[in-house]
Amino acid sequence: MVFDDKLDSMKEAGVGPVVFPHTRHEELYxxxxxxxxxxxxxxxxxxxxxxxxxxxQFCGTPACHDSIGAFPLYMCNKCHTNVKQP
Ligand code: HEC
Ligand code: HEC
Structure with missing residues (x-):
């Protein structure tokens, strides 16, 4: 699934759409x-x-991408495509 509802704001921040692997999450949870x-x-x-x-909330729900079990929210390029390198 690709999430790009907030594309304008993403462009401003230098990140691209989010790729969410639904199947992978179904396997784990x-x-x-x-x-x-x-x-x-x-x-x-x-x-x-x-x-x-x-x-x-959402991806940052405790025990999700806010815990040792999953990569953290600051790793932008794990979720967003086209992250601009500084
Ligand atoms: C890690 C969390 C997570 C798990 C586990 C998960 N989903 Fe989802 N699911 C999502 C997200 C995020 C979306 C996208 C919602 C959105 O677009 O706002 C979604 C979307 C959906 C949709 C809507 C698809 C569409 O095209 O409208 C269905 C149906 C769905 N999930 C069913 C399931 C079923 C059945 C399972 C178990 C086999 C499951 N999900 C497991 C997070 C999850
Ligand atoms: C765990 C996955 C994940 C990570 C890691 C992540 N994001 Fe996101 N981000 C999302 C999702 C999901 C959305 C909502 C997408 C939508 O609905 O359009 C979003 C939306 C955004 C948006 C647009 C909406 C807004 O709030 O302005 C920006 C900008 C953004 N992210 C920047 C970042 C930056 C910068 C980082 C790294 C510091 C980052 N993101 C890390 C999942 C993630």
Whole structure:
């Protein structure tokens, strides 16, 4: 799945769309661990943003990309394509 609802803001920040590997997450977790409490199971139904992620919602939910179990939120290029190198 590719998330690019916030593309204008991403361009300003020098990052590209997010590639979310849904299948990989299905292999690692139960559907109910994400749906419906963290993510509504409908494309585009979640108003995701980096602020929300950093506030502990969506991808940044505790025990997700905010823990030793998964790469952290500062590794922009693990989620965003086309990250500009400084
Ligand atoms: C790690 C969290 C996670 C897990 C586990 C997960 N999903 Fe999802 N799922 C998502 C996200 C994120 C989206 C995209 C939501 C959006 O676009 O706002 C999504 C989207 C969906 C959609 C909507 C697809 C569409 O085209 O509208 C369905 C249906 C869905 N998931 C079903 C499942 C089922 C069934 C499982 C278990 C086999 C599962 N999900 C496991 C995170 C997860
Ligand atoms: C775990 C995955 C993940 C990581 C790591 C990540 N992001 Fe994001 N980011 C997302 C998702 C998901 C969205 C929402 C995408 C959408 O719905 O359009 C997003 C949205 C954004 C947006 C646009 C919306 C907004 O909030 O302005 C910017 C800019 C952004 N990210 C920058 C960054 C930067 C810079 C980093 C590294 C410091 C980073 N992201 C790391 C997943 C991630």
């Amino acid at each position: 139960q559907c109910e661990e994400c749906h419906p409490s963290i993510f509504k199971d409908k494309r585009g139904a979640n108003d995701m943003s980096m602020k929300a992620n950093m506030d502990g």
